[in-house]
Amino acid sequence: MKGTKLTAALTALFFLAGCGGSKTDTVRIGVIAELTGAIPAVGASCRNGALMAEKEINDAGGIELGGVKKKIELFVEDSASKPEQAAASAQKLIAYSHVVAIVGPNSSSNALPASEIAEKAGMLLMTPWSTDPKTTIDAKTGQPKKFIFRACFTDTFEGKVLGGFARRELKAAKAAILYDVASDVLKSQAEVFKESFEAAGGKVVAVETYSKGDKDFSAQFTKIKSAKPDLIFLPSYYTDVPLQVQQARRLGIKAPFLGSDAWSSEDLVKMCGQDCEGSYLVNHYSPGTTNPVTQKFITDYKAQFGGATPDDVAALTYDAVKVIAEAVRAGGKLESAAVRDALPGLPPYSGVTGMIKYSAGTGDPVKGAVILRIKNGAFAWFADAQP
Amino acid sequence: MIYFFQQALNAVQLGSVYALIALGYTMVYGVLSMINFAHGDFFMVGAFLCFVGAAVWHLPFVPVLLLSMGGVTMLGVATERIAYRPLRNAPKVSAIITSLGVGIFLEHVTLGLNPYPKYIPPLLPSFSFDLGGVSVSTFQLATIGVSFALMFALHLIVNKTKAGLALRAISADRAMVPLMGVPVDKMIALTFALGSGLGGAAGVMYGMAYPVIDPYIGIIVGWKAFVSAVIGGIGSIRGAVLGAYILGTVEIMTAAFLPSTYRDLVTFSLLFALLIYQPSGLLGRVEIQKV
Numbered sequence: 001m002k003g004t005k006l007t008a009a010l011t012a013l014f015f016l017a018g019c020g021g022s023k024t025d026t027v028r029i030g031v032i033a034e035l036t037g038a039i040p041a042v043g044a045s046c047r048n049g050a051l052m053a054e055k056e057i058n059d060a061g062g063i064e065l066g067g068v069k070k071k072i073e074l075f076v077e078d079s080a081s082k083p084e085q086a087a088a089s090a091q092k093l094i095a096y097s098h099v100v101a102i103v104g105p106n107s108s109s110n111a112l113p114a115s116e117i118a119e120k121a122g123m124l125l126m127t128p129w130s131t132d133p134k135t136t137i138d139a140k141t142g143q144p145k146k147f148i149f150r151a152c153f154t155d156t157f158e159g160k161v162l163g164g165f166a167r168r169e170l171k172a173a174k175a176a177i178l179y180d181v182a183s184d185v186l187k188s189q190a191e192v193f194k195e196s197f198e199a200a201g202g203k204v205v206a207v208e209t210y211s212k213g214d215k216d217f218s219a220q221f222t223k224i225k226s227a228k229p230d231l232i233f234l235p236s237y238y239t240d241v242p243l244q245v246q247q248a249r250r251l252g253i254k255a256p257f258l259g260s261d262a263w264s265s266e267d268l269v270k271m272c273g274q275d276c277e278g279s280y281l282v283n284h285y286s287p288g289t290t291n292p293v294t295q296k297f298i299t300d301y302k303a304q305f306g307g308a309t310p311d312d313v314a315a316l317t318y319d320a321v322k323v324i325a326e327a328v329r330a331g332g333k334l335e336s337a338a339v340r341d342a343l344p345g346l347p348p349y350s351g352v353t354g355m356i357k358y359s360a361g362t363g364d365p366v367k368g369a370v371i372l373r374i375k376n377g378a379f380a381w382f383a384d385a386q387p
Numbered sequence: 388m389i390y391f392f393q394q395a396l397n398a399v400q401l402g403s404v405y406a407l408i409a410l411g412y413t414m415v416y417g418v419l420s421m422i423n424f425a426h427g428d429f430f431m432v433g434a435f436l437c438f439v440g441a442a443v444w445h446l447p448f449v450p451v452l453l454l455s456m457g458g459v460t461m462l463g464v465a466t467e468r469i470a471y472r473p474l475r476n477a478p479k480v481s482a483i484i485t486s487l488g489v490g491i492f493l494e495h496v497t498l499g500l501n502p503y504p505k506y507i508p509p510l511l512p513s514f515s516f517d518l519g520g521v522s523v524s525t526f527q528l529a530t531i532g533v534s535f536a537l538m539f540a541l542h543l544i545v546n547k548t549k550a551g552l553a554l555r556a557i558s559a560d561r562a563m564v565p566l567m568g569v570p571v572d573k574m575i576a577l578t579f580a581l582g583s584g585l586g587g588a589a590g591v592m593y594g595m596a597y598p599v600i601d602p603y604i605g606i607i608v609g610w611k612a613f614v615s616a617v618i619g620g621i622g623s624i625r626g627a628v629l630g631a632y633i634l635g636t637v638e639i640m641t642a643a644f645l646p647s648t649y650r651d652l653v654t655f656s657l658l659f660a661l662l663i664y665q666p667s668g669l670l671g672r673v674e675i676q677k678v
Contacts, residue, residue, distance in 0.1 A: 038601075040502040181648050209648045213607045215597040218397035219642035219650075226390050239504045243597050250515050251393070252522040271506035271599055 026073035027063055027328055029054075029321065030093030032104035032114060037081025039237065041265050042106050042313050046128060047076055048305050049317030050103060052297075053325070055304070063329050072325065079105045079114075086110035090117040090125070100334050101126065103320045106313055108132035108185040115148045122147060124336045126324060128316035129284075131155045131261060132185045136363035147340055149363040151320040151356065152284050152312075155185055158260055159192025161369055162282055166193075166231060166258055167200035169371075169383065170280070174205045176229035176255075178220055178244065180236060181209035189235040189260050197233075205229050221248045235260040242272040249275045256280065264312045269377050279374050280382065284312040285353040286370045288381035297352040312353070319351035389520035394643040395636075400527045400596065402635025403534035406628045407589035408612035409619070410541065411463075411582030413627035416616070417558045418578045421482045425466065425489035427609015429583050433459045433590020434600045435497055438505045441594075448510040452533070455587040463583025464576050472572070490605070497602035507598040510591075530592045537588055538628060541581065545624060550577060558622070614658060620671020629669060 031050045034043035054072045057063065062071040075097040077089035086105045093099045094117070101124040105111045111130035118125035119138070126149040127135060133154045138145050166172045175197055179190040194204045206227040208220040221244075224232060234257045236244060241263055248257075259281035269276060287298055287309050297318060301310040310318075324339065326349060331342035344360040354368040373382040408430050415423045433455045440451035470489050474482045515524035545551040553569045554577065565571050593608065594600055615634045619626025634654065641653040661669075 036498065036502045208642075209646070211648075211651065213603075215593075215604070215608070216397070216401050216638075218400070219394060219639040220647050222390065222393045222397060223643060223647075239599055239601070242506065243599050246598065250513070250522070250524040250526065252515060252517070267503070267506075271504075 025070065027065075027070050027325070027334065028073050028075060028097060028099040029324060030090075030097060030099035030102040030104075031074055031076045031317075032079050032086055032089045032093070032102060032110070033076060034081040034106060034110065035076075035078040037079070038239065039081055039107060041238075041267050041311075042129070043078065043081070045265075045311050045313040046104055046106055046317045048301070049128070049310065049314035050074055050076070050321050052301060052304055052314075053318045053321035056300075057322075057325050063325055065328070065332060065334065072321075075099055079110045081107065081110065083109050083113045087113040087117050090114040090123075094118070094121045094123050100124070100328065100336055101324045101339055103128060103317060103324065106130060106317075108135055109183065111135045112184075115145060119145045119147050122336055124149070124324070124340045126151055126320045128152060128320045129261075129313050130185075131158055132188065133364075134184065144362045144364075147336065149343065149358065149365075151316045151323065151351075151353070151365065152261075153367055153369055154364055155189045155260075156192050158282055158369065159189045160196045161371075162189075162233065162258060162260070163193045163196025163198075163202075164200050165280075165282075165371055165383070166233070167197055167202045170231060170256075170258075172197075172202060172230035174203050174227070174229045175231050175233055175258075176206040176208070176224045176227055177204060177233045178208045178210065178217070178224065178236075179234075180212055180240070182212040186235045186237075186260070186262065190233065193233050193235070215243060217244050217247050218251065221251050221253060224248075225251055225253050229255050231256050231258055233258045235262060237262045238265040238268040238271075241268055241276070245272055245275045245279070261312060264372075264379070266309065266311060269374060269379070272374075273377075276374050277377075281372050281374075281379070283370050283372050283379070285315045286372055286379065286381040288379075289370070291352075291354075293350055294352045315352040319349070319353050319356060322351065323349050323356060390643075392519075392521045394639055396521060396523065396527060398636040398639040399632070400530050400635075401639060402632035403531050404589055404593050404596065404608070405612045405615045405635055406631035407534055407537065407585045407592065408609065409615040409627040409631045410538070410624065411586045412613050412616040413619070413621055413624060414554075414578050414582040417622040417624070418554060418561075418575060419471075419482075420622075421471070421479060422486065422613075422621075423471075423582075424483065424486040424609075424613075425493060426486075426582065426586055427605035427612065428490040428493040429459050429463055429466075429586040429605075430590050430593070430609060430612075431497065431600070431602060431605030432462055432493060433587035434507075434594045434604060435505070435590070435602075436587065437510075437591040437594040438507050438600060441507050441510055442505070448529075451510055452588060452591050455591045456584045457587070459587030459590065460580045460584040463579040463586070467576055467579040472575075490609075494602045494605070502602075504599050504601040507594040507600065509598070510595055526595050530596055533588065533592060537585060541585065541624070544581065550574070554578060614655075617668055618658060618661060620668030622672070623668070623670040626668055626670035633669075 033046040058071045062069040079086035106129035108130040111127040128151045136148045177190050180186045206224045257279040263281040264283045327339045327342040331338035343358045348355045348357040356365045371383040372379045411426045436455040436458045440446045440454045511525050515522050553574050556564045615631035616627045619630025642650045
């Protein structure tokens with residue numbers, strides 16, 4: 001008897017897995033966030049951003065599909081910041097929760113494996129924060145993946161902006177680079193920065209590396225110090241940055257630091273204190289902007305989540321859920337392929353992180369970036385950069 | 388040349404942290420012939436106690452150091468009593484697996500309390516001065532000074548006191564020593580107390596030098612310290628200290644004079660080469676298996 005029941009249950013499960021979950025009363029959207037593990041602040045922001053978009057859309061009645069308003073239902077999974085768990089979460093959301101689209105994971109190391117699963121299953125996946133070009137490109141064919149999108153700009157764009165900005169705006173002639181050799185994203189940011197900084201007429205005088213989990217960077221910084229750079233490009237995650245900048249300052253390095261979007265967590269300035277003062281970073285959005293959409297988002301976020309200023313992950317996740325909701329409405333069907341097909345046809349979406357526009361044949365949007373400066377223990381808007 | 392001295396100072400600082408932790412591995416091995424893999428996590432708990440003392444209770448440096456050392460000492464003794472003593476006569480591998488389990492348990496208790504990386508505010512005035520071109524910070528001096536003082540204290544306890552004599556006797560022959568009236572259980576508890584206390588101090592030193600901590604820091608640093616103990620000859624106290632400074636120097640100097648990407652590659656290649664020619668480490672004794 002037991003055996004029969006089990007077989008029946010398994011058959012039912014496979015059947016459900018096969019039919020893609022189109023007969024639900026709600027618009028099911030999966031969220032994969034790094035709630036525990038190495039970057040829990042990123043995961044928490046991602047979840048909050050998604051919850052806020054869900055609340056706003058549902059408070060307005062939901063999404064109109066074939067004359068019926070359907071509410072959004074979120075399914076949040078924790079990737080624990082582990083690639084294998086990110087892949088497993090994607091599988092669960094597709095086969096068990098029957099979502100119509102997935103938002104997340106955020107870090108590229110998590111987004112890459114999850115995107116492989118989604119692409120194979122024909123499931124729309126939009127990563128809010130993964131800036132690695134490989135996330136949306138098929139490694140085998142070199143062609144863009146068909147179901148993978150992102151709400152942010154790519155490393156290539158980021159490194160390019162930073163290299164040009166360092167040379168032209170900050171007038172740096174000599175730059176040094178320190179990056180995590182074990183991270184694809186940080187490595188490609190470093191490479192693109194070097195290329196664009198040297199193309200703009202600068203010279204990279206030292207390139208040093210470290211490996212995930214390292215806490216002592218004194219050897220690298222002593223080497224960098226003897227190369228006398230005008231500025232140091234440091235594309236590290238926000239948990240490593242305070243250690244690195246403090247060790248550099250203690251070794252007597254005075255040059256300003258230039259960071260990537262991986263710096264952008266409120267925790268960074270808390271942990272880094274005085275040492276990070278005057279450093280620059282590129283980001284997806286700035287709380288200091290006058291854009292009314294962004295200002296409304298910040299006010300609502302503060303009200304809903306106890307006063308904390310939202311970071312870029314929250315903003316990008318919010319935009320990602322909103323864009324997907326628009327595409328669901330435009331596609332008119334609760335099918336991933338229909339939502340995907342509707343994305344490039346949407347008018348430019350005016351989001352919290354600026355204008356977002358997709359075109360056919362690529363998952364990378366056309367959008368702007370901002371350069372921030374750490375001033376009096378906060379991120380302050382410094383300049384705008386366009387692609 | 389100044390560049391070399393600056394890097395040498397970096398090496399001594401890193402070596403000092405490794406040495407304090409390596410001593411915990413080597414002492415337990417010397418007395419029990421058991422590798423306590425949870426030791427790296429004792430060190431992690433020490434760093435978190437340092438965070439609690441410094442960021443939550445706003446204590447100054449010395450009380451924080453005592454808090455961490457005391458807390459981790461108690462943790463070490465309790466772990467020995469609860470988890471290791473019942474396995475004293477079980478196969479060695481059972482105790483080793485238990486220690487791995489204790490380590491993972493401690494990581495996840497800390498993770499369960501709060502998964503966010505913690506920032507430890509400076510415990511000493513942050514200040515660096517120039518010594519003939521070499522920049523020296525108060526943190527480096529404190530790390531090196533406190534480590535040397537604790538290692539010297541350990542040297543006195545092991546070599547100049549009766550308890551130390553008993554420890555050395557147990558290490559030489561654990562079967563015979565109880566017959567001479569030495570309370571073996573108490574002595575083993577003392578070993579754990581000393582080793583864990585040093586691990587707690589290492590947590591504070593580490594927290595000052597590298598002030599962002601998370602529940603996983605004990606894994607990498609613990610492994611490096613364990614490797615130090617093996618290089619020096621596990622079971623040997625002087626060997627652990629020697630091994631720690633060698634490892635610190637090789638790590639820093641590789642990054643200083645070769646591309647920094649090769650650091651761990653060079654370090655571990657040297658370890659393999661050393662162990663091929665000197666399987667029991669630099670100062671380890673050759674064990675003769677009696678059948």
